[in-house]
Amino acid sequence: MSKSPVREASKKERPWIMRTYAGHSTATASNELFRMNLAKGQTGLSVAFDLPTQTGYDSDHVLARGEVGKVGVPISHIGDMRALFDQIPIEKMNTSMTINATAPWLLALYIAAAEEQGADISKLSGTTQNDLMKEYLSRGTYIFPPAASLKLTTDVISYTVKNVPSWNPMNVCSYHLQEAGATPSQELAYALLTAMTILDSVKAAGELKQEDMGAVVERISFFVNAGIRFVDEMCKMRAFVRLWDEITKERYGVADPKQRRFRYGVQVNSLGLTEQQPENNIMRIVLEMLAVTLSKGARARAVQLPAWNEALGLPRPWDQQLSLRTQQILAFESDLLEHGDIFDGSVVVQKRVDELCEEAKREIEDINGRGGAVAAVEAGIIKQRLVESNAARLSAIESGTQIVIGINAFTETAPSPLTENLDGAIMVVDPKVEAAQIESIKAWRAGRDASAVKKALDDLRKAVQSGQNVMPPSIAAAKAGVTTGEWAGALRETLGEYRAPTGVASATLSQARGPKAAEEVERLRARLGSLEKKLGRRPRLLVGKPGLDGHSNGAEQIALKARDVGFEVIYEGIRVTPEQIVASALEEGVNVIGLSILSGSHLELVPDVLARLKAAGIGNVPVVLGGIIPDSDGKRLIEQGVARVYTPKNFELNAIMADLADLAERAAG
Amino acid sequence: MAEVDIEALARGVRAADKSFVSRALNLIENRRPDIERQMAELLAVLARGATESHGHRVGLTGPPGVGKSSLVAVLARELRERGKSVGVVAVDPSSMRSGGALLGDRARMAFDPQDQGLFVRSLATQGALGGLAHATHAAVEVLAAAYDVVLVETVGVGQTEIAVTHVADTVVLVVQPGSGDVLQFLKAGVMEIPDLLVVNKADHGATASRAASDLKSALSTLRQVGAGDGDLDVILTSARDRQGVDKLADALARHRELLGELGVAQRRSAGHAAWSVDWLARRVGTLGLEALGGSAETTALLAAAVRRGQPALSAAQGLADKLAIALR
Numbered sequence: 001m002s003k004s005p006v007r008e009a010s011k012k013e014r015p016w017i018m019r020t021y022a023g024h025s026t027a028t029a030s031n032e033l034f035r036m037n038l039a040k041g042q043t044g045l046s047v048a049f050d051l052p053t054q055t056g057y058d059s060d061h062v063l064a065r066g067e068v069g070k071v072g073v074p075i076s077h078i079g080d081m082r083a084l085f086d087q088i089p090i091e092k093m094n095t096s097m098t099i100n101a102t103a104p105w106l107l108a109l110y111i112a113a114a115e116e117q118g119a120d121i122s123k124l125s126g127t128t129q130n131d132l133m134k135e136y137l138s139r140g141t142y143i144f145p146p147a148a149s150l151k152l153t154t155d156v157i158s159y160t161v162k163n164v165p166s167w168n169p170m171n172v173c174s175y176h177l178q179e180a181g182a183t184p185s186q187e188l189a190y191a192l193l194t195a196m197t198i199l200d201s202v203k204a205a206g207e208l209k210q211e212d213m214g215a216v217v218e219r220i221s222f223f224v225n226a227g228i229r230f231v232d233e234m235c236k237m238r239a240f241v242r243l244w245d246e247i248t249k250e251r252y253g254v255a256d257p258k259q260r261r262f263r264y265g266v267q268v269n270s271l272g273l274t275e276q277q278p279e280n281n282i283m284r285i286v287l288e289m290l291a292v293t294l295s296k297g298a299r300a301r302a303v304q305l306p307a308w309n310e311a312l313g314l315p316r317p318w319d320q321q322l323s324l325r326t327q328q329i330l331a332f333e334s335d336l337l338e339h340g341d342i343f344d345g346s347v348v349v350q351k352r353v354d355e356l357c358e359e360a361k362r363e364i365e366d367i368n369g370r371g372g373a374v375a376a377v378e379a380g381i382i383k384q385r386l387v388e389s390n391a392a393r394l395s396a397i398e399s400g401t402q403i404v405i406g407i408n409a410f411t412e413t414a415p416s417p418l419t420e421n422l423d424g425a426i427m428v429v430d431p432k433v434e435a436a437q438i439e440s441i442k443a444w445r446a447g448r449d450a451s452a453v454k455k456a457l458d459d460l461r462k463a464v465q466s467g468q469n470v471m472p473p474s475i476a477a478a479k480a481g482v483t484t485g486e487w488a489g490a491l492r493e494t495l496g497e498y499r500a501p502t503g504v505a506s507a508t509l510s511q512a513r514g515p516k517a518a519e520e521v522e523r524l525r526a527r528l529g530s531l532e533k534k535l536g537r538r539p540r541l542l543v544g545k546p547g548l549d550g551h552s553n554g555a556e557q558i559a560l561k562a563r564d565v566g567f568e569v570i571y572e573g574i575r576v577t578p579e580q581i582v583a584s585a586l587e588e589g590v591n592v593i594g595l596s597i598l599s600g601s602h603l604e605l606v607p608d609v610l611a612r613l614k615a616a617g618i619g620n621v622p623v624v625l626g627g628i629i630p631d632s633d634g635k636r637l638i639e640q641g642v643a644r645v646y647t648p649k650n651f652e653l654n655a656i657m658a659d660l661a662d663l664a665e666r667a668a669g
Numbered sequence: 670m671a672e673v674d675i676e677a678l679a680r681g682v683r684a685a686d687k688s689f690v691s692r693a694l695n696l697i698e699n700r701r702p703d704i705e706r707q708m709a710e711l712l713a714v715l716a717r718g719a720t721e722s723h724g725h726r727v728g729l730t731g732p733p734g735v736g737k738s739s740l741v742a743v744l745a746r747e748l749r750e751r752g753k754s755v756g757v758v759a760v761d762p763s764s765m766r767s768g769g770a771l772l773g774d775r776a777r778m779a780f781d782p783q784d785q786g787l788f789v790r791s792l793a794t795q796g797a798l799g800g801l802a803h804a805t806h807a808a809v810e811v812l813a814a815a816y817d818v819v820l821v822e823t824v825g826v827g828q829t830e831i832a833v834t835h836v837a838d839t840v841v842l843v844v845q846p847g848s849g850d851v852l853q854f855l856k857a858g859v860m861e862i863p864d865l866l867v868v869n870k871a872d873h874g875a876t877a878s879r880a881a882s883d884l885k886s887a888l889s890t891l892r893q894v895g896a897g898d899g900d901l902d903v904i905l906t907s908a909r910d911r912q913g914v915d916k917l918a919d920a921l922a923r924h925r926e927l928l929g930e931l932g933v934a935q936r937r938s939a940g941h942a943a944w945s946v947d948w949l950a951r952r953v954g955t956l957g958l959e960a961l962g963g964s965a966e967t968t969a970l971l972a973a974a975v976r977r978g979q980p981a982l983s984a985a986q987g988l989a990d991k992l993a994i995a996l997r
Contacts, residue, residue: 502773504771505773525767528767528768528769536698536699536700536704537695537698538763538769538770559771562769563764563767563769563771564764564769566768566769568763568770568772568791568793569771569772569773570772570773571773572773573773577782579782579783580782583782586687586688586691587687587691587788587790588772588789589691589692589694589695589698589790616687616688618688618691
């Protein structure tokens with residue numbers, strides 16, 4: 001009966017690509033991390049860029065303050081790209097870049113750096129995320145208006161299909177939609193709508209012929225999310241496979257079934273990871289991984305797992321290793337890869353997949369009936385639906401109808417040895433990194449051929465104005481030593497900048513679940529009513545998102561909830577500077593300010609806001625902070641004058657609202 | 670709230686010092702009776718220092734979704750570039766259920782936060798009908814004392830946007846291409862005839878110019894039957910592409926000039942009277958108005974007081990006090 005493990009192994013399916021999302025501090029530090037991960041058996045690279053790079057600013061720009069090297073690596077020019085891939089053969093790598101608004105530019109730098117290594121460009125393989133739709137809806141690193149973004153994405157596709165045929169030029173990301181609250185059918189619908197919008201645009205651009213559509217479709221990959229309801233999530237993946245096959249066949253006339261195959265990578269859900277009893281996250285991550293690996297017919301091509309302590313801060317190399325080992329155990333120790341699809345023929349699975357397909361199709365039709373995905377994004381319709389879904393989810397957790405272990409059930413815990421020394425359990429970026437990076441970019445600018453740079457930028461502007469493909473002049477600019485900020489600046493001039501609708505103004509909260517929750521809301525409303533009498537006017541809350549961090553889900557939910565209990569709420573969306581926050585606070589006469597920061601730049605930004613409030617003569621307005629804030633940082637900020645610090649473990653919005661009312665009352669004296 | 674030095678506050682407002690303007694607006698939003706006295710005093714002091722020509726008050730109204738906020742943002746920018754300082758009052762609806770509201774005007778976001786010549790205050794309707802918040806009138810008074818032009822953006826509930834005529838020297842109706850309902854409202858007399866018509870979202874090209882010419886011909890028909898007066902400009906704008914905004918700014922200045930000192934004085938006086946009646950009705954209710962001799966009587970009384978140059982709020986407060994004494 002027993003077979004030799006070696007023979008068994010040879011019969012196995014080839015496993016998926018295993019990645020960890022990495023990059024921080026500087027190109028050189030990230031390069032070391034990459035080489036270490038490759039040595040440990042990782043089979044692809046996934047590059048995280050810092051927010052200034054993602055939003056098209058150099059490290060010395062005022063908006064980059066506090067953000068350099070925080071959530072990823074800063075790449076300001078080809079010198080940084082060279083350092084990032086030092087001693088790593090680009091031609092042999094499969095590199096996934098989480099980059100969107102500046103995707104054409106980072107790809108241009110990558111191609112230029114590869115050429116310097118002597119690589120054959122046509123052999124490069126990897127992915128640029130390049131999905132702006134979800135940036136408007138959730139992640140927030142967009143720069144240009146939707147139509148201009150669509151054109152840039154289309155340019156990258158047209159270019160790579162011809163010149164870098166193994167490259168995945170765009171990766172439709174429904175990952176962030178789920179983080180923003182999307183239900184499985186919404187995730188299906190909005191991802192497929194995004195893909196259709198792009199394909200329609202590529203078709204209309206006319207750079208490629210109809211017979212190339214198969215090649216285009218084949219190169220569109222997806223990046224999805226898998227949550228804790230892993231049976232549903234597995235069915236969602238099967239629904240994706242089925243719907244994509246239908247759409248590409250019927251709408252785009254792709255005949256080859258291989259080209260119509262739904263190819264996707266996964267980052268499993270970080271949203272459901274908890275700060276309380278964080279070791280439980282290991283089990284959650286495993287279950288979520290099963291959703292995207294169990295069924296052969298809908299198995300992920302690449303999987304990256306979050307680290308168990310992501311809700312606490314930036315993971316260390318050891319934490320990432322654990323995530324990688326988790327995948328390796330499933331692929332190499334277990335028998336999963338020896339079997340065909342283990343759910344084919346399952347009545348239950350079939351039924352659920354049918355339902356999801358139906359729901360998704362209805363949503364797609366509805367959005368198309370409203371003028372399509374771009375119009376629905378501009379009008380804020382999709383955003384509003386996501387905000388509402390997310391509010392429903394949070395309220396279910398708060399009322400206990402949706403159970404989260406360690407949060408609203410089984411909260412008792414023995415002391416955890418893993419988090420004994422919390423500050424040691426996360427990684428901290430050295431603040432000196434920013435200063436060093438700023439010095440280095442100044443030196444770079446001083447050391448290059450200024451006239452070549454000017455010419456490259458002029459050519460770039462001309463190409464963009466005349467509607468030519470942005471890739472060739474971008475590659476030329478990369479070689480001439482142009483910086484990220486200069487490239488994006490030239491495009492900002494010609495294409496304009498955009499602020500997306502927040503989706504909050506028109507969103508409605510579903511009725512509180514259960515009599516207890518409804519009572520709580522009524523109590524808060526009465527509290528606000530009596531506070532109004534005392535103050536003489538409705539209490540006002542300013543919700544501010546300083547810095548470049550675009551993860552606005554938390555800020556949106558606070559804004560929505562605060563309105564629901566009776567605050568007048570000022571929320572002006574993402575990417576506002578401390579100066580703007582203080583100007584708004586002053587002009588709007590607010591009673592309390594809530595700041596939301598998830599990028600780790602709170603120690604720079606929050607004291608700045610406090611100092612400016614004082615200078616404007618409104619230093620008495622209480623400030624609270626929400627986000628991923630390590631304990632010791634929270635303590636420091638409270639010493640500096642922050643009234644309250646909320647982290648993901650403060651999931652009870654009603655309690656936060658009561659705090660805000662107390663603070664507003666106390667400040668009024 | 671501590672005792673306020675009203676004279677100093679007024680000086681700060683006139684100097685357009687943002688922290689004073691903000692405090693003055695906080696004061697006028699306050700509905701505690703003791704504070705309302707201070708507010709009346711402040712408005713009276715500000716009125717004393719003002720000449721009729723001071724500040725151009727522009728109301729922008731129109732159905733939801735026509736892009737009023739974006740238009741206000743680009744118009745403010747245009748005016749700033751012409752060297753005018755700008756105050757903005759943006760009115761948004763309050764939730765009837767919770768009393769809460771989501772404000773957050775984007776006009777401010779397009780500006781340098783250090784710009785001392787732009788000030789934006791959002792107001793919530795708090796149950797007021799007519800597209801404006803109760804505090805709007807007083808807020809406009811404060812901002813007009815500080816800035817050259819005050820832009821008032823209404824909620825945009827459509828046919829009930831009457832109140833804006835009481836705060837604005839110039840009323841701009843903003844519509845978008847292909848919206849015939851506006852014309853219906855004008856015909857039915859539900860909506861006052863505005864001073865200027867703007868067809869926004871003119872980036873919609875042909876639809877927009879067709880909408881504009883439809884409006885023009887319909888308006889001339891209206892004029893022939895005696896509705897409306899003078900020539901009504903129809904301006905095509907695109908807030909998105911910042912097109913036609915210069916023409917709008919020109920037309921606003923032209924209308925202000927056309928009104929002249931007398932026209933402005935008449936409009937403002939009528940607006941003050943309407944506001945004082947509104948304030949009094951809220952304060953004393955219908956029963957109180959009856960006790961004061963009926964709605965028509967009090968309205969006439971207040972209008973006369975305002976014409977004599979008495980500050981509107983002080984006049985109304987006088988009547989309220991009279992009633993309070995009578996009841997005692």
